[in-house]
Amino acid sequence: MSALTLLLDALLAGTLVWVAARALAAAELVTGIALFIAFGLLMTIVWVRLSAPDVALAEAGIGTGLTGALLFAALARLRRAGAPDNRGENGDE
Amino acid sequence: MSDAHAAAGALAARALLWIVLAGAGAMLATAVLSLPEDGLGLADETLADLGRTGVEHPVTAVLMNYRAYDTLLEMAVLFLALVGVWSMAEARPRPTAPPGLVLQFLTQLLVPFLILFAGYLxxxxxxxxxxxxxxxxxxxxxGVLVTLSGAQLPSVPRALHRSLLLLGLVTFAAAGVAVQLGGGAFLEFPPSAAKALILAIEAAAGISIGLGLVAIFEGGRPSEPESAPR
Structure with a gap:
């Protein structure tokens, strides 16, 4: 493995963990969902780098696309129901 | 319950969560680190019998033939998820904010290609x-794009919609039983018929999965009064 691929892989892995942490810690649910989708796309690239294109396809389609759409739909539903869209540290359900 | 009481409970739950997470993480790390360096898994066995599975791609062979039982159960899980969603609420009509031109144009452009691409995949x-x-x-x-763009999905009779949602699971199970009646074990596809069986199952499953995921995205069972809900 050349130094460049190693560097790219390290960057990819680091960004993945960073985006995951940011998604979990996001104060606003919208931000969290957007970061989750970004995480899914990065994860797709990681699966490709791991020579698992089958998993990458599933991750992009179901894990990122549909789950992201589902999360946004759920958020819209929450807002229509009048629930607060910001969550406190301990949750406010 | 008092506020202090609730706060203490939340703290305890949080501590418990971290303990469980740390434990699971440690186990996972141990498992990964204790794996042998090479010669992992059943790759050789998978490739050795590939010619008898009816497909040429090892991953598909595992999913649809060697471990068809798991895939059948996965289909059942997806269907149960849909039953769960439907039993909890009725789908509410989406707010009819006019969709932007970009979304409308993109939907018109993409949907035919997406359907074609699904067939290709x-x-x-x-x-x-x-x-x-x-x-x-x-x-x-x-389907989700069409829903989001404010267009109506084609309206199909309720019985047909529900049949299509079940089609994948039923075809899969029927194929399994059919080979059993032919003298094999459940889901033990004979090499001569494996390709046709797997293609039929996958086609049915693809339709059911697509419709099922759209139905889950709708967030509830179709509203009852109409004769042809989606």
Whole structure:
């Protein structure tokens, strides 16, 4: 493995963990969902780098696309129901 | 319950969560670190019998033949998830904010290609990455796009909609039982018929998965009064 691929892989892995942490810690649910989708796309690239294109396809389609759409739909539903869209540290359900 | 009481409970739950997470993480790390360096898994066995599975792509062979039972149960899980969603609420009509021109144009442009691509993925699954779940996901993406753009999905009779949602699971189980009646074990596809059986199952499953995911995205069972809800 050349130094460049190693560097790219390290960057990819680091960004993945960073985006995951940011998604979990996001104060606003919208931000969290957007970061989750970004995480899914990065994860797709990681699966490709791991020579698992089958998993990458599933991750992009179901894990990122549909789950992201589902999360946004759920958020819209929450807002229509009048629930607060910001969550406190301990949750406010 | 007093506020202090609730706060203490939340703190305890949080501590417990961290303990469980740390434990699971430690176990996972140990498992990964204790794996042998090479010679992992059943790759050789998978490739050795590939010619008898009816497909040429090892991943599809595992999903649809060697471990068909798991895939059948996965289909059942997806269907149960849909039953759960339907039993909890009725789908509410979406707010009818007029969709932007970009969304409308993109939907018109993309949906035919998405449907074509779903068909391609289904067929390609036999010899390269692809297959029913991926095809279903792309199909569902088309459905979700149409829903989001404010257009109506074509209205089909309720019985037909529900039959299509069940089609994948029923076809899969029927194929399993059929080979059993032919003298094999449940889901033990004979090499001569494996290709046709797997293609039929995948086509049915792709349709059911696509429709099922769209139905889950709708967030509830179709509203009852209409004769032809979606």
């Amino acid at each position: 289904l067929w390609a699954g036999a010899h390269e990455p692809g297959g029913a779940f991926q095809a279903g996901a792309v199909l569902a993406a088309a």
